[in-house]
Amino acid sequence: MHLVHPAPSRPVSGDDLLDAYPWPDEGRWVRAMMVTTLDGAAAGRDGLSGSISSSVDGEVFDAVRRLADAVLVGAGTLRAEEYGPMRAKDADAGRRAAAGQAPAPRIAVVSGSLDLPWSLPVWAGSTVGPLVLTGPSPDPEALATAREHAEVAVLEDLEPATLLAALETRGLRRIVCEGGPSLLEAVVAADLLDEADITLSPMFAGTSTTPRTDGPDEVARFDLVHLITAEGFVMARYTRPGHR
């Protein structure tokens, strides 16, 4: 894996790769991690992002989330993808403890319906108990089921600012939003995304399985920070203008 921008180009791996995705020392920071194909697909023909990803994208995916406080995902992603448990890793214990963090990131799932795949190992198998963010007046039966698997925060609405405030209240300020496209678009439209870590996959997959979104009112331009490349994949880190 090579970091090719900014110059000079150099190999990058392990903790060096981790250092390429720093978190600010204080304050809330929201980064997105997404993979897209050459034709803008967010998932392959099987409806999963794994089929347009690769091991090198996976290495960056790990680096991006390793020192996060929370991994924020929309219910659509959890219903589509086999989300594995978020477990503490020995390699991260020292850094996380020194930063005053819990031993592993906490998964936070956004769902109005509370129609979630409760059999996934991410609920019972994660080191830090999962969090579900839902809107006002949830269905009582669905709420009772959700509370068997996670802490459920019943919020006044599911606007991105409300979601992020609910995370911050719980001490979760380093936030990776892993999508999907609908949730990410809402965060961008609310001007609350600080960083976009986007992998360009060297494939055309067609967009038949990619969710259609309404589109934000205005385009949001980001600044390029770095480009890493390996095996034809390009892993780019962008930040909001003025945010680094």
Ligand SMILES: NC(=O)c1ccc[n+]([C@@H]2O[C@H](COP(=O)([O-])OP(=O)(O)OC[C@H]3O[C@@H](n4cnc5c(N)ncnc54)[C@H](OP(=O)(O)O)[C@@H]3O)[C@@H](O)[C@H]2O)c1
């Ligand atoms: N390429 C990638 O990197 C990547 C990453 C993630 C996902 N994906 C793919 O994207 C697809 C899923 O994405 P998606 O866009 O359909 O779903 P999503 O963004 O993951 O989730 C949408 C759901 O989140 C809940 N929600 C609550 N408040 C929301 C708000 N303010 N904005 C948006 N959502 C809110 C709703 O859940 P309820 O319906 O429960 O109320 C809504 O249906 C899958 O095919 C997945 O494989 C790709």
